[in-house]
Amino acid sequence: METLDRLKQLTSIVPCASSEIVGVECQASSPGASGGGLMCSDSGALCENSMQASGQCDNYRVRYLCGIPAARNQVCKSINFCDPDPCENGAPCTDTGGGFLCSCRDGFSGHRCQHDINDCEPGPCKNGGNCTDLLNNFLCDCSGTGFDGPTCERDINECDSDPCNITRSRACQNLTNDFSCDCLPGYTGKACEEEVNECASAPCLHGAVCNDRQADFHCVCPNGWSGKTCEIEDKLCSDLGEPCDNAAQCLDLFNSYYCRCLPNTYGTNCSDSLDVCLVDILYV
Numbered sequence: 049m050e051t052l053d054r055l056k057q058l059t060s061i062v063p064c065a066s067s068e069i070v071g072v073e074c075q076a077s078s079p080g081a082s083g084g085g086l087m088c089s090d091s092g093a094l095c096e097n098s099m100q101a102s103g104q105c106d107n108y109r110v111r112y113l114c115g116i117p118a119a120r121n122q123v124c125k126s127i128n129f130c131d132p133d134p135c136e137n138g139a140p141c142t143d144t145g146g147g148f149l150c151s152c153r154d155g156f157s158g159h160r161c162q163h164d165i166n167d168c169e170p171g172p173c174k175n176g177g178n179c180t181d182l183l184n185n186f187l188c189d190c191s192g193t194g195f196d197g198p199t200c201e202r203d204i205n206e207c208d209s210d211p212c213n214i215t216r217s218r219a220c221q222n223l224t225n226d227f228s229c230d231c232l233p234g235y236t237g238k239a240c241e242e243e244v245n246e247c248a249s250a251p252c253l254h255g256a257v258c259n260d261r262q263a264d265f266h267c268v269c270p271n272g273w274s275g276k277t278c279e280i281e282d283k284l285c286s287d288l289g290e291p292c293d294n295a296a297q298c299l300d301l302f303n304s305y306y307c308r309c310l311p312n313t314y315g316t317n318c319s320d321s322l323d324v325c326l327v328d329i330l331y332v
Protein backbone atom coordinates (compact mmCIF):
# COMPACT_ATOMS: atom_id res chain seq x y z
CA MET A 49 0.00 0.00 0.00
CA GLU A 50 1.45 3.30 -1.09
CA THR A 51 0.90 6.46 0.79
CA LEU A 52 -0.04 9.72 -0.80
CA ASP A 53 3.38 11.18 -0.10
CA ARG A 54 5.04 8.23 -1.76
CA LEU A 55 2.80 8.63 -4.77
CA LYS A 56 3.72 12.28 -4.98
CA GLN A 57 7.37 11.34 -5.00
CA LEU A 58 6.78 8.98 -7.86
CA THR A 59 4.69 11.20 -10.10
CA SER A 60 5.32 14.74 -8.99
CA ILE A 61 1.75 15.35 -10.11
CA VAL A 62 -1.00 15.51 -7.63
CA PRO A 63 -4.06 13.52 -8.60
CA CYS A 64 -7.37 15.16 -8.12
CA ALA A 65 -5.59 18.48 -8.30
CA SER A 66 -8.74 20.48 -8.33
CA SER A 67 -10.25 18.66 -5.47
CA GLU A 68 -9.34 17.19 -2.20
CA ILE A 69 -7.74 13.78 -2.06
CA VAL A 70 -9.14 11.99 0.82
CA GLY A 71 -7.49 8.64 0.21
CA VAL A 72 -5.38 6.63 -2.19
CA GLU A 73 -4.50 3.03 -2.74
CA CYS A 74 -1.73 1.84 -4.99
CA GLN A 75 -0.78 -1.63 -6.01
CA ALA A 76 2.04 -2.41 -8.40
CA SER A 77 0.60 -3.78 -11.68
CA SER A 78 3.82 -5.63 -12.33
CA PRO A 79 6.93 -6.20 -10.26
CA GLY A 80 9.31 -3.27 -10.47
CA ALA A 81 6.99 -1.06 -12.51
CA SER A 82 7.69 2.62 -12.32
CA GLY A 83 7.59 5.83 -14.29
CA GLY A 84 5.23 6.73 -17.12
CA GLY A 85 1.66 7.17 -16.22
CA LEU A 86 -1.87 7.47 -17.48
CA MET A 87 -4.31 10.22 -17.15
CA CYS A 88 -7.27 9.15 -15.12
CA SER A 89 -9.47 10.05 -18.07
CA ASP A 90 -7.54 7.70 -20.37
CA SER A 91 -8.10 4.06 -20.86
CA GLY A 92 -6.56 2.24 -18.01
CA ALA A 93 -7.80 4.48 -15.29
CA LEU A 94 -11.44 5.43 -15.23
CA CYS A 95 -13.58 7.19 -12.76
CA GLU A 96 -16.62 5.25 -11.81
CA ASN A 97 -19.92 6.95 -12.50
CA SER A 98 -18.07 9.27 -14.93
CA MET A 99 -16.84 11.30 -12.03
CA GLN A 100 -13.36 12.05 -13.20
CA ALA A 101 -10.59 12.82 -10.89
CA SER A 102 -8.04 14.86 -12.74
CA GLY A 103 -4.50 13.82 -12.26
CA GLN A 104 -2.22 11.05 -13.36
CA CYS A 105 -1.83 7.43 -12.55
CA ASP A 106 1.52 5.75 -13.11
CA ASN A 107 2.20 2.09 -13.58
CA TYR A 108 0.48 1.36 -10.42
CA ARG A 109 -3.03 0.41 -9.98
CA VAL A 110 -4.27 3.42 -8.22
CA ARG A 111 -7.45 3.99 -6.35
CA TYR A 112 -8.13 7.61 -5.50
CA LEU A 113 -10.72 8.68 -3.12
CA CYS A 114 -11.42 12.17 -4.42
CA GLY A 115 -13.02 14.78 -2.37
CA ILE A 116 -14.93 16.41 -5.20
CA PRO A 117 -17.40 18.66 -3.50
CA ALA A 118 -20.34 17.67 -5.65
CA ALA A 119 -19.61 14.01 -5.49
CA ARG A 120 -17.46 13.00 -2.66
CA ASN A 121 -16.35 9.47 -2.21
CA GLN A 122 -16.37 8.69 -5.97
CA VAL A 123 -13.64 6.27 -6.82
CA CYS A 124 -11.11 6.51 -9.67
CA LYS A 125 -9.51 3.18 -10.32
CA SER A 126 -7.41 1.49 -12.96
CA ILE A 127 -8.73 -1.33 -15.09
CA ASN A 128 -7.12 -4.63 -15.77
CA PHE A 129 -8.09 -5.26 -19.38
CA CYS A 130 -7.21 -8.94 -19.02
CA ASP A 131 -9.70 -9.43 -16.18
CA PRO A 132 -11.99 -10.97 -17.13
CA ASP A 133 -9.84 -12.63 -19.75
CA PRO A 134 -11.10 -11.59 -23.20
CA CYS A 135 -8.84 -14.01 -25.08
CA GLU A 136 -10.23 -17.31 -26.34
CA ASN A 137 -8.82 -20.70 -27.20
CA GLY A 138 -6.06 -20.56 -24.62
CA ALA A 139 -4.39 -17.39 -25.90
CA PRO A 140 -2.30 -15.57 -23.26
CA CYS A 141 -3.54 -12.03 -22.56
CA THR A 142 -1.33 -8.97 -22.19
CA ASP A 143 -2.68 -5.78 -20.65
CA THR A 144 -1.21 -3.01 -22.79
CA GLY A 145 -2.39 -0.26 -20.47
CA GLY A 146 -4.84 1.02 -23.06
CA GLY A 147 -6.29 -2.32 -24.03
CA PHE A 148 -5.35 -5.94 -24.33
CA LEU A 149 -3.35 -8.09 -26.70
CA CYS A 150 -4.16 -11.74 -27.25
CA SER A 151 -1.24 -13.86 -28.47
CA CYS A 152 -3.06 -16.48 -30.54
CA ARG A 153 -2.01 -20.08 -30.47
CA ASP A 154 -1.23 -21.64 -33.85
CA GLY A 155 -4.39 -22.20 -35.85
CA PHE A 156 -6.38 -19.28 -34.40
CA SER A 157 -6.85 -15.70 -35.49
CA GLY A 158 -8.90 -12.65 -34.62
CA HIS A 159 -8.64 -9.87 -32.03
CA ARG A 160 -9.63 -12.31 -29.34
CA CYS A 161 -8.28 -15.41 -31.15
CA GLN A 162 -11.88 -16.45 -31.54
CA HIS A 163 -11.52 -17.75 -35.10
CA ASP A 164 -10.36 -21.25 -35.97
CA ILE A 165 -8.34 -20.60 -39.14
CA ASN A 166 -9.70 -22.55 -42.12
CA ASP A 167 -6.67 -24.67 -42.96
CA CYS A 168 -8.51 -25.96 -46.05
CA GLU A 169 -7.84 -22.63 -47.75
CA PRO A 170 -6.51 -22.34 -50.38
CA GLY A 171 -7.22 -25.98 -51.20
CA PRO A 172 -4.29 -28.08 -50.02
CA CYS A 173 -5.86 -31.37 -51.21
CA LYS A 174 -4.94 -32.23 -54.78
CA ASN A 175 -6.72 -34.28 -57.45
CA GLY A 176 -10.21 -33.76 -56.09
CA GLY A 177 -9.56 -34.90 -52.51
CA ASN A 178 -12.00 -33.63 -49.88
CA CYS A 179 -10.50 -31.41 -47.19
CA THR A 180 -11.54 -31.38 -43.53
CA ASP A 181 -10.42 -28.41 -41.41
CA LEU A 182 -8.67 -29.35 -38.18
CA LEU A 183 -6.96 -27.41 -35.41
CA ASN A 184 -3.91 -25.89 -37.11
CA ASN A 185 -4.06 -28.75 -39.58
CA PHE A 186 -6.20 -30.35 -42.29
CA LEU A 187 -7.11 -33.85 -43.40
CA CYS A 188 -7.48 -34.92 -47.04
CA ASP A 189 -9.94 -37.69 -47.91
CA CYS A 190 -8.59 -39.17 -51.15
CA SER A 191 -11.14 -41.98 -51.47
CA GLY A 192 -12.37 -42.52 -55.01
CA THR A 193 -9.80 -40.22 -56.59
CA GLY A 194 -7.17 -42.78 -57.57
CA PHE A 195 -4.56 -40.92 -55.53
CA ASP A 196 -3.22 -41.17 -51.99
CA GLY A 197 -0.74 -39.41 -49.72
CA PRO A 198 -1.26 -36.55 -47.22
CA THR A 199 -2.49 -34.23 -49.99
CA CYS A 200 -3.70 -36.90 -52.46
CA GLU A 201 -0.60 -36.18 -54.50
CA ARG A 202 0.49 -39.75 -55.32
CA ASP A 203 -1.04 -41.64 -58.25
CA ILE A 204 -2.08 -45.13 -57.14
CA ASN A 205 -0.80 -47.84 -59.49
CA GLU A 206 -3.95 -49.85 -60.16
CA CYS A 207 -1.81 -52.55 -61.85
CA ASP A 208 -0.15 -53.43 -58.54
CA SER A 209 -3.05 -55.73 -57.69
CA ASP A 210 -2.64 -57.66 -60.98
CA PRO A 211 -6.20 -57.04 -62.17
CA CYS A 212 -5.67 -58.51 -65.67
CA ASN A 213 -6.22 -62.23 -66.31
CA ILE A 214 -2.68 -63.51 -66.23
CA THR A 215 -3.11 -66.16 -68.96
CA ARG A 216 -5.21 -64.05 -71.28
CA SER A 217 -3.34 -60.72 -71.28
CA ARG A 218 0.17 -59.51 -71.96
CA ALA A 219 0.29 -56.12 -70.19
CA CYS A 220 -1.48 -53.82 -67.73
CA GLN A 221 -1.47 -50.03 -68.13
CA ASN A 222 -1.78 -47.78 -65.08
CA LEU A 223 -4.30 -44.99 -65.66
CA THR A 224 -5.88 -42.30 -63.48
CA ASN A 225 -8.13 -44.15 -61.05
CA ASP A 226 -8.27 -46.99 -63.57
CA PHE A 227 -6.29 -49.61 -65.49
CA SER A 228 -6.30 -51.04 -69.00
CA CYS A 229 -5.49 -54.64 -69.96
CA ASP A 230 -3.81 -55.52 -73.24
CA CYS A 231 -5.62 -58.75 -74.09
CA LEU A 232 -4.15 -61.62 -76.08
CA PRO A 233 -5.92 -62.28 -79.42
CA GLY A 234 -9.28 -63.91 -78.92
CA TYR A 235 -9.98 -62.41 -75.48
CA THR A 236 -11.83 -59.30 -74.39
CA GLY A 237 -13.42 -57.69 -71.33
CA LYS A 238 -12.07 -55.32 -68.68
CA ALA A 239 -9.72 -57.98 -67.34
CA CYS A 240 -9.60 -60.07 -70.57
CA GLU A 241 -11.84 -62.55 -68.82
CA GLU A 242 -14.13 -63.13 -71.80
CA GLU A 243 -13.34 -65.25 -74.84
CA VAL A 244 -14.38 -63.60 -78.08
CA ASN A 245 -17.04 -65.52 -80.05
CA GLU A 246 -15.59 -65.28 -83.53
CA CYS A 247 -18.81 -66.84 -84.93
CA ALA A 248 -20.85 -63.87 -83.68
CA SER A 249 -20.33 -62.03 -86.97
CA ALA A 250 -21.61 -65.07 -88.95
CA PRO A 251 -18.52 -65.41 -91.15
CA CYS A 252 -19.46 -68.76 -92.71
CA LEU A 253 -21.26 -68.62 -96.08
CA HIS A 254 -23.73 -70.84 -97.86
CA GLY A 255 -25.33 -72.22 -94.73
CA ALA A 256 -22.13 -73.58 -93.25
CA VAL A 257 -22.00 -74.39 -89.52
CA CYS A 258 -19.59 -72.17 -87.54
CA ASN A 259 -17.53 -73.52 -84.66
CA ASP A 260 -15.90 -70.96 -82.30
CA ARG A 261 -12.20 -71.44 -81.64
CA GLN A 262 -9.63 -69.41 -79.68
CA ALA A 263 -9.00 -66.31 -81.74
CA ASP A 264 -10.44 -68.20 -84.71
CA PHE A 265 -13.46 -69.98 -86.16
CA HIS A 266 -14.01 -73.04 -88.30
CA CYS A 267 -16.69 -73.38 -90.97
CA VAL A 268 -18.13 -76.85 -91.70
CA CYS A 269 -18.93 -76.32 -95.38
CA PRO A 270 -21.84 -78.02 -97.15
CA ASN A 271 -21.00 -80.23 -100.12
CA GLY A 272 -19.86 -78.26 -103.13
CA TRP A 273 -18.21 -75.46 -101.15
CA SER A 274 -14.82 -75.01 -99.61
CA GLY A 275 -12.52 -72.27 -98.33
CA LYS A 276 -12.14 -70.56 -94.92
CA THR A 277 -15.68 -69.21 -95.09
CA CYS A 278 -17.00 -71.74 -97.67
CA GLU A 279 -16.80 -69.02 -100.24
CA ILE A 280 -15.21 -71.21 -102.99
CA GLU A 281 -17.37 -73.36 -105.20
CA ASP A 282 -15.69 -76.72 -105.72
CA LYS A 283 -14.34 -77.40 -109.27
CA LEU A 284 -14.26 -81.14 -109.34
CA CYS A 285 -12.63 -81.38 -112.77
CA SER A 286 -9.47 -79.81 -111.39
CA ASP A 287 -9.95 -80.86 -107.76
CA LEU A 288 -10.10 -84.52 -108.84
CA GLY A 289 -7.21 -84.15 -111.28
CA GLU A 290 -9.12 -84.29 -114.51
CA PRO A 291 -11.10 -87.49 -113.92
CA CYS A 292 -12.27 -87.99 -117.52
CA ASP A 293 -10.51 -90.66 -119.54
CA ASN A 294 -10.01 -91.22 -123.19
CA ALA A 295 -9.47 -87.57 -123.95
CA ALA A 296 -12.97 -86.71 -122.86
CA GLN A 297 -13.68 -83.08 -122.00
CA CYS A 298 -14.50 -82.46 -118.33
CA LEU A 299 -17.28 -80.01 -117.54
CA ASP A 300 -17.76 -78.66 -113.99
CA LEU A 301 -21.24 -78.94 -112.50
CA PHE A 302 -22.33 -77.92 -108.97
CA ASN A 303 -20.76 -80.48 -106.67
CA SER A 304 -20.28 -82.74 -109.69
CA TYR A 305 -18.74 -82.97 -113.14
CA TYR A 306 -19.58 -84.35 -116.53
CA CYS A 307 -17.30 -86.08 -118.98
CA ARG A 308 -18.20 -85.53 -122.59
CA CYS A 309 -17.14 -88.82 -124.09
CA LEU A 310 -15.65 -89.15 -127.51
CA PRO A 311 -17.27 -91.62 -129.91
CA ASN A 312 -17.02 -95.24 -128.91
CA THR A 313 -16.33 -94.42 -125.27
CA TYR A 314 -18.80 -94.37 -122.45
CA GLY A 315 -19.16 -94.44 -118.70
CA THR A 316 -19.07 -91.69 -116.06
CA ASN A 317 -15.47 -91.02 -116.79
CA CYS A 318 -15.63 -92.31 -120.41
CA SER A 319 -13.39 -95.07 -119.24
CA ASP A 320 -15.16 -97.74 -121.18
CA SER A 321 -14.85 -98.23 -124.91
CA LEU A 322 -16.46 -100.38 -127.54
CA ASP A 323 -14.15 -102.92 -129.10
CA VAL A 324 -14.98 -102.51 -132.68
CA CYS A 325 -13.73 -105.27 -134.89
CA LEU A 326 -13.49 -104.62 -138.53
CA VAL A 327 -14.44 -107.83 -140.15
CA ASP A 328 -13.85 -108.48 -143.78
CA ILE A 329 -16.83 -110.38 -144.94
CA LEU A 330 -16.04 -112.38 -147.89
CA TYR A 331 -18.86 -112.97 -150.13
CA VAL A 332 -18.16 -116.10 -152.16
Ligand SMILES: [Ca+2]
Pocket residue numbers: 155164165166167181182183184185
Ligand atom coordinates in the same frame (compact mmCIF):
# COMPACT_ATOMS: atom_id res chain seq x y z
CA1 LIG B 1 -8.35 -24.96 -38.60
Ligand SMILES: [Ca+2]
Pocket residue numbers: 194203204205206222223224225226
Ligand atom coordinates in the same frame (compact mmCIF):
# COMPACT_ATOMS: atom_id res chain seq x y z
CA1 LIG C 1 -3.39 -44.73 -61.33
Ligand SMILES: [Ca+2]
Pocket residue numbers: 234243244245246260261262263264
Ligand atom coordinates in the same frame (compact mmCIF):
# COMPACT_ATOMS: atom_id res chain seq x y z
CA1 LIG D 1 -13.27 -67.64 -79.60
